[in-house]
Amino acid sequence: MTYREGAEKYYDLFGAKDDVPFYIDLAMRHGRKALELGIGTARLAIQLARSGVKTWGIDNSPHMIRAALTNLSKEQPEVRQLVHLEQADVRNFDLGERFGLIYFPSFSFDHLLTHEDQVAALRCIRKNVAPDGIYAFDLSNVVERDSGWFVQRKLLDNKSTVVRLGFHKTCPNKRQMSMDIWYELYKEGRMMERYHEGGEVFIHSAESIKQLLEENGFRINVIFGGHDRRSFTEDCEMMVIIAEPV
Numbered sequence: 001m002t003y004r005e006g007a008e009k010y011y012d013l014f015g016a017k018d019d020v021p022f023y024i025d026l027a028m029r030h031g032r033k034a035l036e037l038g039i040g041t042a043r044l045a046i047q048l049a050r051s052g053v054k055t056w057g058i059d060n061s062p063h064m065i066r067a068a069l070t071n072l073s074k075e076q077p078e079v080r081q082l083v084h085l086e087q088a089d090v091r092n093f094d095l096g097e098r099f100g101l102i103y104f105p106s107f108s109f110d111h112l113l114t115h116e117d118q119v120a121a122l123r124c125i126r127k128n129v130a131p132d133g134i135y136a137f138d139l140s141n142v143v144e145r146d147s148g149w150f151v152q153r154k155l156l157d158n159k160s161t162v163v164r165l166g167f168h169k170t171c172p173n174k175r176q177m178s179m180d181i182w183y184e185l186y187k188e189g190r191m192m193e194r195y196h197e198g199g200e201v202f203i204h205s206a207e208s209i210k211q212l213l214e215e216n217g218f219r220i221n222v223i224f225g226g227h228d229r230r231s232f233t234e235d236c237e238m239m240v241i242i243a244e245p246v
Contacts, residue, residue, distance in 0.1 A: 007195035008067040010183045012043050013154045014164050019138070020047045022227040022240070023103055026136055027053040030100030035128060037090045037121075038108040042068035042083065046075060049082040056095060058088040091120040098130040104137035107238070110201040113176065115212075118202075122216040129245055135218060138227070139239045142170060142177055142203045161186045175203045206232070206239060218243040 023044060027034045032053045036045050039057030041064065048055045059065055065087050072080055086095070090104070091112070102125050112118045125135050147169040154162045163184045170177045178200050185193040204212075210220055220243050225236030232239060 006063075006193065007183050007197060008041055008064060010154075010162050010164070010185075010195075012041055013162055014152050017043075017106070017227075019105055019227040020044060022229070023101075023105065023136070024048055024051050024053070026103070026134065026242070027051070027055075027101050030133055031130070033097075033099055034101040034103065035095070035097075035099040037102065037104040037125075038106070038111075039068055039085065040064050040106070042071050042085075044103075044105055045083050046071060046079065049075070049079045052082070054082050054084075056084045056086070056097065056099070058086050058090065058093055058095075060087065060089045062087055090124065091117050093124050093128070095128055097128065098133070099128060100130050100133040102129050102133065102135045104135075107138055107140045107201070109137050110140055110204070111199070113200055113202050118212060119216055122213070122218070126217045126245055131245065133245070134221065135243045135245075137241055139204050139209065139241065140177075140201065141206075141225075141234070141236050141239050159188050170203070172203070176200045177203060204239070206234075209239070209241065213241075213243050217245055219246050 024047065027048050028051070034048055034053055034055050036055060036057040039045055039059045042057060045055045045057045057068065059068070065085055068085055072083055112121055129135055147167070150166045152164040156162060163186065165182045167180045168177055180196070180198040183195045184191055206223060213220060220241060222242050223232045224230060224240040225232040226238060227240055
């Protein structure tokens, strides 16, 4: 996916997520030291730091790092000092640290389209996770479906509305789904800003991700069907995976 500068202002308005308690609980159980891959706006990392977790975060996008720094600057000093940010690629990083929890949220592992990129990321994760640590991440459990549009709206105030439009097309033979998303800001009915993002995501199955992890030094501890720890079935919209190094 391409992430255009400016659109990060609206990311956290959409797609309400229930993943905060899940990742905080994992961090508390594994040493209160965590690394977030693809930190984005620092939505999750700030919540972990508020809970007393030392949290590192990497992202390959300079404007995402800026957005994270902006959000972090609004926090209390004791929260800010627990978050460490670095611009880096998940396929090629080594922070010289070992983490009890490494997590890759918001379906971001799906954005690694090739086997080579997936392997490169897992090797870096394996190098940076503590021997008794875990790697936790979520994947979209895509079922075969036709192309489709969606529209979402959020009111900012009495005069401003943000509209998020999206179009997706699934290509099962390529194991990919293409996505196009537009963010539009309207004030008193007039469009003031517009941002477009687009790209592809990789379609994993429970069996294929199990094999990929095992080939790269991990074994799956559990697969959930959501961050509420419900049992995974093929009808679930996501896979939430906890893996451990071997």
